[in-house]
Amino acid sequence: MFSILEIKKNSDGIAFDRSLDIKEKLQARDEDILDVKDVRATGHLSYDDGLYLLQYTLGYTLTLPSSRSMQPVEFHQEELVSEIFVEASDLADKEELVRENLAMVIEDGFIDLEESVIDNILLGIPMQVLSEEEQASAEMPSGNHWSVLTEEQYDALQDEKKKANNPFASLGGLFDDE
Numbered sequence: 201m202f203s204i205l206e207i208k209k210n211s212d213g214i215a216f217d218r219s220l221d222i223k224e225k226l227q228a229r230d231e232d233i234l235d236v237k238d239v240r241a242t243g244h245l246s247y248d249d250g251l252y253l254l255q256y257t258l259g260y261t262l263t264l265p266s267s268r269s270m271q272p273v274e275f276h277q278e279e280l281v282s283e284i285f286v287e288a289s290d291l292a293d294k295e296e297l298v299r300e301n302l303a304m305v306i307e308d309g310f311i312d313l314e315e316s317v318i319d320n321i322l323l324g325i326p327m328q329v330l331s332e333e334e335q336a337s338a339e340m341p342s343g344n345h346w347s348v349l350t351e352e353q354y355d356a357l358q359d360e361k362k363k364a365n366n367p368f369a370s371l372g373g374l375f376d377d378e
Contacts (some may be wrong), residue, residue: 203310204309204310212246213245217240221239223235225318229322233325234264235272236260238260242257250293251286256280257279257280260321262277264329268330275329284297284303
């Protein structure tokens with residue numbers, strides 16, 4: 201946590217390089233997360249004309265269940281994060297930034313780096329998580345009387361059903377030249 205008074209005092213801003221242990225907090229917000237490790241935030245926090253600018257590089261290793269097989273998949277992620285904060289007392293002047301979600305309001309006089317890191321990790325979780333073998337293979341899981349289909353396979357199956365249920369399908373070859 202960084203105090204806004206401390207940030208204002210340092211005209212050059214505050215540089216930081218922190219390793220964070222946030223596994224429990226992340227899992228409390230998303231129970232699909234199996235593990236997180238090597239969380240590191242390196243960056244700079246500064247104040248200029250009523251705005252607090254938080255910029256850092258976020259690196260972490262996340263373990264999630266595969267979208268296909270539910271087996272654990274570990275992957276490393278690196279991303280750049282830039283966030284702008286305003287004090288509640290300056291809200292009247294900067295209301296448009298907050299309304300357009302370009303800036304966040306500082307509560308309790310502190311900027312919480314850990315909360316920012318957690319939010320950005322959760323926002324960075326991919327919709328589809330596949331192991332290297334699953335990415336290389338087009339084979340989908342299946343079982344007794346069920347199988348997983350891709351969207352294209354599903355659309356093709358629906359088209360076939362529409363053609364089979366067409367009442368005029370039996371008349372298809374009636375007027376063909378012999």
